[in-house]
Amino acid sequence: MSSSDSINFNKNQTNIDKALSDLSEVYKKSTSPIVLISDGNQTFGNDYEFNASSYNQPVYPIILGDTTVFSDLKIHQLNVNKYAFLKNKFPVETIVVYNGNTPVSSQFTVKRGGTILFSETIKFTKTNNSKVLNFTLPANRVGIAKYTASLSALENEKNKINNTKNFGVEVINQKTKIAIISDFSHPDLGVLKKSIESNEQRTVSFFNPKTILKQINDFQLVIIYQPNNKFKDLYNYINKENKNNFVVIGPKTDLKFLNSVSENYQYEITKQEENYQGSLSLNYAPFIVDDIDFESFPPLLSNYGNIKFAIPYQILLKKKIGNVSVNNPLLATTEHNGRREAFLLGENIWQWRLHSYLNTKSFNQFDDFINSLVQYLASNKKRSRLNIEFESFYQGNSNVEIKAQYFDKNYELDTRSELIIKVIDVISKEEQTFPLTLKNNNFTIDLSFLKPSKYSFTISPKGENIVRSGDFEILEYYVEQQFLNANTIKLKQLANNSNGNSYFVAESEAIINDLLNDNRFSIIQKSNKNSLPLVDWKYLLFLIALSLATEWFLRKYNGLI
Numbered sequence: 001m002s003s004s005d006s007i008n009f010n011k012n013q014t015n016i017d018k019a020l021s022d023l024s025e026v027y028k029k030s031t032s033p034i035v036l037i038s039d040g041n042q043t044f045g046n047d048y049e050f051n052a053s054s055y056n057q058p059v060y061p062i063i064l065g066d067t068t069v070f071s072d073l074k075i076h077q078l079n080v081n082k083y084a085f086l087k088n089k090f091p092v093e094t095i096v097v098y099n100g101n102t103p104v105s106s107q108f109t110v111k112r113g114g115t116i117l118f119s120e121t122i123k124f125t126k127t128n129n130s131k132v133l134n135f136t137l138p139a140n141r142v143g144i145a146k147y148t149a150s151l152s153a154l155e156n157e158k159n160k161i162n163n164t165k166n167f168g169v170e171v172i173n174q175k176t177k178i179a180i181i182s183d184f185s186h187p188d189l190g191v192l193k194k195s196i197e198s199n200e201q202r203t204v205s206f207f208n209p210k211t212i213l214k215q216i217n218d219f220q221l222v223i224i225y226q227p228n229n230k231f232k233d234l235y236n237y238i239n240k241e242n243k244n245n246f247v248v249i250g251p252k253t254d255l256k257f258l259n260s261v262s263e264n265y266q267y268e269i270t271k272q273e274e275n276y277q278g279s280l281s282l283n284y285a286p287f288i289v290d291d292i293d294f295e296s297f298p299p300l301l302s303n304y305g306n307i308k309f310a311i312p313y314q315i316l317l318k319k320k321i322g323n324v325s326v327n328n329p330l331l332a333t334t335e336h337n338g339r340r341e342a343f344l345l346g347e348n349i350w351q352w353r354l355h356s357y358l359n360t361k362s363f364n365q366f367d368d369f370i371n372s373l374v375q376y377l378a379s380n381k382k383r384s385r386l387n388i389e390f391e392s393f394y395q396g397n398s399n400v401e402i403k404a405q406y407f408d409k410n411y412e413l414d415t416r417s418e419l420i421i422k423v424i425d426v427i428s429k430e431e432q433t434f435p436l437t438l439k440n441n442n443f444t445i446d447l448s449f450l451k452p453s454k455y456s457f458t459i460s461p462k463g464e465n466i467v468r469s470g471d472f473e474i475l476e477y478y479v480e481q482q483f484l485n486a487n488t489i490k491l492k493q494l495a496n497n498s499n500g501n502s503y504f505v506a507e508s509e510a511i512i513n514d515l516l517n518d519n520r521f522s523i524i525q526k527s528n529k530n531s532l533p534l535v536d537w538k539y540l541l542f543l544i545a546l547s548l549a550t551e552w553f554l555r556k557y558n559g560l561i
Contacts, residue, residue, distance in 0.1 A: 014038075015045035016038060016040070017042065017045045017047065017051055019036075020036070020048060020055045021051070021055065023055075024054070024055040024056045027057065028056055031057070031520060031521060033057060033058045033515060033521060034057050036059055036060065036061045036062065036494075037061075037062045038061065038062075038064060038491070039063070039064045039065035039487065040065075040487030040490050040491040041065075048490070049497070050497075053497060053498070057498065058500035058520070059494055059495060059498040059500045060495065060511055060514075061491040061495055061503070062502075062504075062508050062511065063488055063503065063505065064486060064505055065486030070099075070157075070158050070159075071104070071156065071157060072100065072157060072158070072162070073099075073124075073153065073154060073163055074096070074151070074159075074163060075149060075162065075163065076095045076097040077095040078093070078094050078165050079092070080167055080169060081200050082170060083169065083171075084145075084171050084172075085139060085173070085175060086172065086173040087139065088139055089136040089137065090139055091134065092118075092136065093134050094133045094149060095130065096130065096151060097129060097130045098130070100124075100126065100154075101126050103125045103126075104124050104154055105122065105124070106151045106154070107121055107151070108121075108122055108133060108149070109149070109150055110135075110149045110150075111147065111148050112146065112148075117137055117147070120135075122151075139169065140171075141171060142172065144168055144169075144170050145168065145169050146166065146473070147168065148166050149164070149165050149167065166476050167475065168395075168473065170392050170393065175202065175203060176201055176202045176203075176220050176221070177202075177203055177218055177219045178202060178203070178204050178219060178220065178223065178378070179204075179207055180204055180205070180206050181206075181209055181212050181224050181225065181231070182206070183208050183228070183230055184226075186225065186347065187350040188248065188347055188348065188349050189206065191349060191350040191353050192349070195353065195363070195366060195367040195370040195371065196374055198364075198367040202371070202374065205219075208230075209227075209233070210230075210233075213233060213234065213237060216234075216243075220378045221244050221245070221246065221374065221377050222234075222246070224247045224248070226248060226249065226347065227257065227258060228253070228257055229254055229257045231261075236261075239261070244340045245341055246374075247342070247344070249303070249307075249346075250300075251273050251301055251303060255303065256269065263310065264310050264311045264336065265343070267303070268305030268307070269303075270304045272304035272305075273303060273304060274301075274321070275301055276299055276300055276302050276320065276330055277300075277319075278317035278319070278331065279294060279318045279320040280316075281314075281317065281318055282413050282441050283413050284314055284316045285314060285385075286333060286376055287372055287376045288387050288388075288404070288405045289369065289372065290365070291440055291441070292356060292359075292365040293356075295320065296355065296359065297355050297356070298348070300330065300345075300348050300349065300352075301347050302319075302330075302347075306328045307332075307345060311334055311336040312335070312336070314334070314335075315327070315329045315331075316329075316331045316332060316373075317330040318330060329345065330344070330345055330346060331344050340379075342373060352366060353367075385406065385407045386459065386468050387404065387468075389402070390472055392471075393474070393475060394473070394474050400446065400448045400450060400474060401445070401447075401448075402436075402444070402459075403442045404419055404436060404444075406419060417461045417462065417463075417464070419435070419436040419461050420433060420434070420435055420461075421433070421434050421435075421436055421457055423455055424456050424457065425450075425454070426456055426471075427453050427454060428453070450474055452474045453474060454472075454473045455471065455473070456469065456470070456471045457472075488502075
């Protein structure tokens with residue numbers, strides 16, 4: 001929600017639920033009816049029809065758009081994984097919908113370039129008006145594969161744009177395999193697996209310290225959860241093979257054992273426990289980290305004391321007790337002799353994922369954070385002063401956002417520099433240059449205004465001979481043009497569920513009279529009346545007593561009494 005002195009309609013998506021929720025939050029202590037002027041077609045966000053009771057305000061929709069129903073075919077939804085693996089087949093699920101009264105048939109096809117990869121004839125009737133198609137497509141070449149799904153149009157169909165959807169899949173030739181090793185069960189284990197496998201490029205397997213040794217070479221990263229002396233053989237192998245690892249240290253960790261198997265760090269042993277919250281370190285250099293409001297997360301249960309490193313290390317999250325942030329690591333990483341390690345000094349990270357969902361209504365932010373850490377640990381690429389983050393392709397209805405972090409020669413975050421991005425349209429050869437904006441300690445730019453095409457780009461700090469480059473593709477998809485009619489059913493239901501009323505645009509003047517005559521919205525004037533005496537009786541009583549005492553004293557002094 002934003003304020004403005006003018007209105008335009010140039011955005012790519014519509015989230016009616018967010019607008020209504022924000023207004024309800026602003027006016028939650030007053031009765032303030034909401035007038036919604038819309039065609040009712042929402043493209044993302046929670047369903048506003050079923051969230052009406054949470055708005056706490058009556059909603060009065062004014063329905064815009066064409067309400068005449070025409071025969072129409074459309075691809076309602078297309079579900080596909082973002083990644084596929086070379087020489088495998090990946091699944092595609094498509095939901096196609098028909099809106100009309102007479103029986104019709106249409107040909108559904110999926111093409112890559114000019115080649116038809118899948119085709120099926122679909123028949124619809126007034127009652128049997130939707131179909132779910134499930135099929136697989138081959139992944140034969142590494143890189144971004146672009147596909148077009150389409151339904152052949154009806155003879156007099158008005159909106160043919162929603163008959164077509166473009167989608168893309170990035171074909172990769174390997175999958176990162178990660179092992180989680182623990183000798184007891186804990187909710188943290190399931191959360192780590194869930195977060196890591198939210199990225200289709202990664203798989204997670206569970207082992208105990210003994211069984212992992214037989215197949216440890218199959219994994220690019222091992223996560224060691226609260227080790228004890230049962231992990232001795234595993235640590236001997238890790239130290240011998242110089243293997244990357246991620247260690248979670250908590251109250252159940254045998255610190256004496258941990259100190260005995262490493263020369264790079266020592267943990268202070270106090271036999272006491274403490275709850276620590278996390279605070280993001282702004283100077284963390286190895287990879288880009290977004291602040292997902294770590295300071296609002298519940299504290300982790302940890303051993304009281306500090307870890308001391310004998311090698312260079314980077315603090316990602318600092319310990320925080322109450323409102324006091326201390327410069328001791330809660331989450332730190334090291335990079336020494338070609339080996340990367342991470343240390344999380346606390347258990348119950350499962351609570352962080354749940355709290356992140358409460359904050360954002362999504363697990364994505366927390367999962368992205370864990371996957372950034374895993375990506376860094378599973379790779380041995382040399383650390384760079386300029387880090388960039390972007391996607392290989394973007395849907396036409398999503399934000400095209402590119403992020404960067406730049407560090408000085410001491411690997412401290414340099415927010416004073418100016419970063420420039422040069423974007424080249426690979427097809428038209430058009431070049432454009434833009435500055436990146438500093439936001440939440442990251443340099444960012446939103447390129448959503450670019451037309452669908454293939455692009456290459458370079459990012460460099462002004463005055464420095466450091467350059468990072470990449471390629472991405474924006475797939476063509478105009479979500480707002482997928483709708484032909486106003487969604488009168490949902491808008492009317494919204495009005496009913498929120499104790500409001502709906503109007504068509506020709507009846508818009510009636511809403512003014514209805515709102516003025518509705519007793520729920522009558523202006524109520526409140527006044528407080530405080531009555532105060534002209535003279536406070538306590539002071540008056542004191543004055544009378546003083547006068548009488550003075551008179552008695554004077555009479556006594558003059559011998560009149």
